[in-house]
Amino acid sequence: MKKIFLFASLLLSLVIHAQILDPVQWKTSVKQLSNNEFELVMNATIDNEWHMYSQFTPEGGVLPTEFTYKNQKGNYSLVGKTVESPYKKVFNDIFEVDEYFFAHNATFTQKVKVTNTSLKEIKVDLFYQVCKEQCITQDKSFTFKLPVIKSEAVKELASTENVTEVVTSVMDTVSEEKIVLGTDTITEKEITKDEVVTAEHVEQKAEERSFLSIFIFAFLGGFAALLTPCVFPMIPMTVSFFTKQSKTKAEGKKNAIIYGVSIILIYVLLGSLVTGIFGADSLNALSTNVWFNIIFFIILVVFASSFLGAFEIVLPNSWANKVDRQADRGGIIGILFMALALAIVSFSCTGPIVGTLLVEAASKGGIAPIIGMLGFSSALALPFMLFAMFPGWMNSLPKSGGWLNTVKVSLGFLELALAFKFLSNADLVSQSHWLERELFLAIWIAIFGAWAVYLFGKLTLPHDSPLTHLSVGRIYMAILVTIFTVYLIPGLWGAPLKLISGFPPPMTYSESPYGIGGNGSSVQTNVELPEHAHLGPQGIIAFEDYEEGLAYAKKVNKPALVDFTGDACVNCRKMEENVWSKPEILNILKNEVVLISLVCDRRIELPKEEQYVSKETGKEIKTIGNKWSDFQITRYKSNAQPLYIIQDTEGKDLNIPVGYTPDAEEYKAWLESGINKFKK
Structure with missing residues (x-):
């Protein structure tokens, strides 16, 4: 009886699996918004118990939906990004990430502006994954037929507010036979209204959070730059200049504000140049480019080496001399050149921080470099303005000394750790498996461990002053870095390390994806492997x-x-x-x-x-x-x-x-x- 049951189960399995499953049926249409503007509409009908995934579902889990709009150059341009209908959000305990998915149906729309009046069609390639008891990856191609675009009708159509739907829908051929394969792969929790949101709203909020995080990160970077040997001693010198040269206190405060604003304008202009040269969209595209990430890795290693004392990155002295001469002119122009002089003279300390911020911001794309430079320059300019406005505060400033170089070296260790994040990005994109999770964590443990040893005074670098004792602040910082280093160590054996989630490669990209001593306890690492x-x-x-x-x-x-x-x-x-x-x-x-x-x-x-x-x-x-x-x-x-x-x-x-x-x-x-x- 058991054999008969097993045979029947296998026979049923054959019937179920020996077919091409296509759980998603598509209908496409075009809506004409104006003479040369159209909305491409893709409607998906999803079979019961199957799930299709959003473009924005986080990495590390199932595959997100991807759209590729073909032959854009010289023919049409995209207006904004592809907009999705509302999706649901649940936690997948297998991949340990949230997933954004569609059930039953989904709609995707993309606005386009046609620049070639003879264009007759737009082709779109679609890649997506759909899962139930099994997962299916699908590639689809859609062709959207466009009506004849009449140049003489532009004025007439531009004044018309009605949106005319054109072109009939196209439907993929699908099998009428449906097979129910059992329970869903995702356990749906009770979905609240707050969790069901439009992709456009989520993307906007995510972008706002991203820009806010960049601003805060950059602001902290500007504050760190203040505590370096190149910048900190400049505060009393600059404040002294304003208080002595200004005829009245009011004039001194006004000049200090102009000076601070000038610093902000100089760095924001730098961020604008980076965005303008590369372009907002191309920066985002470059962030996943292998060579782009490798170049960033090399740049950050150079910056870190400079902070650690191997050499100094300085701009030509002739630049500083020319700017100094312009600063003597006085007035608003003179103050502007004073701010530029600060940027040039302090470049050996601020350059690596600015470069790192621009690298990180560029990987986010959009106007992130501008936001980053606004945050950095605000932190840098604020103390100069405040101490010039309230000179009495100068008495509360600590004296310059060896602690400034300690801050500079600490920044070097941080930059070195960050550099390997970009090398990891390149490795993940190329799937080379040169820098898997364990090796990445081992490198970070070595870097932060060396930093802790340095803070405890057991390691000295070229520009360090003789250390007679440890300050209380340095001891606390050393303890904090040591704790973080120890926290990283279990990650070598499969601990998730949620505090640094997103920095190291994912758990699946490692030598022991299941960890050592967990589900993968039976893994033998000393097995002699056959070729390939x-x-x-x-x-x-x-x-x-x-x-x-x-x-x-x-x-x-x-x-x-x-x-x-x-x-x-x-x-x-x-x-x-x-x-x-x-x-x-x-x-x-x-x-x-x-x-x-x-x-x-x-x-x-x-x-x-x-x-x-x-x-x-x-x-x-x-x-x-x-x-x-x-x-x-x-x-x-x-x-x-x-x-x-x-x-x-x-x-x-x-x-x-x-x-x-x-x-x-x-x-x-x-x-x-x-x-x-x-x-x-």
């Missing part, structure tokens, strides 16, 4: 190329377990964590089969010579994920992950493919049925 193999989930030797894995299976005379999986597949992770971790199953996977994991959502581009057009779907196969997804569709008429098949050494299937199978006993029986056929 790596340690996969639960320490199982795995191949990521079908031909290489099958060749090894033939060499060792074992059946191959072909695993169609995804980096952002929730139930793939559930199977690996909850089913594969069972001792009786883990023993089979490690010793009786060769695991071949084919990642169907990995968007690493194939070499040009390996790219092709699918005979099955007609799509261009450009990425590794495209390749294995096309293989799955072509051979098994299925596009959902996970999907498991046991094959012999010639690549012939030994049993019926199965998908998500949370019952460990059922999955074990399925494995054994395929292995027994291989042995016979």
Whole structure:
């Protein structure tokens, strides 16, 4: 009876998985807003229990929806960003991130302004992931037909307030047969009205928070610049100048305010130049460019080395001399040149901080460099204005001394740590795996550990003064840095380190994705790996190329377990964590089969010579994920992950493919049925 039930379950599994699932049906339309302005509308109808994900769902979980608008140059421009209908927000305990998803339906709209009056159509490529018990990554292409744009009708249409809907909808061909695969992969909590918000509102709020964080970060950077040997001694000198040269107290206060405003204008102008030269949108695009991040890494290492005392970054003396001569002119022009002189003379200390802020702000894109320079210059200018207005406060200032160099060195350690964040970005984008989570944390532990040793006075650098005792403030700072260093150490064994979330690579981008001593306690790091193999989930030797894995299976005379999986597949992770971790199953996977994991959502581009057009779907196969997804569709008429098949050494299937199978006993029986056929 048990065998009959197992056979029936496997037969049902075959029926379910041997088909191309398409849980999202699309309708597209165009709305004409004016003679040359249009709104591209994409409506998605999502099957019950399936979820599609927002463009803005955070990294580290499922894949967000992405739109690519083709052939824009010289034809049309986008007006704003793609706007979404309201979505829901829940916490995914597998990936440990929030997810923004759509259920039942979703609408995406994009305004465009046509500049080529002969343009007849706009093509849009869409990439998205949809999940239930399985996850499916989809590539779609839409063609929006445009009406004839008449140049003589511009005035007439411009005065018309009515919005005319044109062009009929286009619908993808979908299978009428629907299969219910069981419970949802996401446990929906009670969604309040506050959690259901429009993407446009969320994006606006996120942008406001981003700019506020940049301003605060930059303001703190300006305050730090004040406490450096190049700037701090300038405060009493400058204040003394204003109090002696001004005929009255009122004039002195006015000149001090003009001086402070001039400092702000100089640095804001610098931020404006960076934004103007690169462009607001291109800065954001560059932030994910590998070479851009590598260049930033090198720049920050140079800045950090300067702060640590290796050398000083200074501007040509001739610049300072020319500016000083202009400052002697007096009046508002003279004060403006005094502010410029401060910027030039103090550049060896402020330059690395300004450079770091511009690098960080540039990675955010938009007007972030301007916001950053406003925050930095405000903090830098404020003390000069206040002490010039209230000279009596000067008595409360601490005296210059070796502590200023301590601040400068501390900034050097911070800049060095930040530099590796940009190197990590480059590594993550390229998926090179040179700087995985453990190595990144080891570098940070070394940097912050060295900083703690320095603060305790056990390490001296070139420009340090002799240290006879430790101040109370320095001891507190040393203790704080030591605590942070110790906090980082458990991260090497898989601790989440939520305080620095977003800085190190994600948990999945590491040598031990499941940690050491946790779910991955069975991982053996001293395993001798075959050529082209790596340690996969639960320490199982795995191949990521079908031909290489099958060749090894033939060499060792074992059946191959072909695993169609995804980096952002929730139930793939559930199977690996909850089913594969069972001792009786883990023993089979490690010793009786060769695991071949084919990642169907990995968007690493194939070499040009390996790219092709699918005979099955007609799509261009450009990425590794495209390749294995096309293989799955072509051979098994299925596009959902996970999907498991046991094959012999010639690549012939030994049993019926199965998908998500949370019952460990059922999955074990399925494995054994395929292995027994291989042995016979």
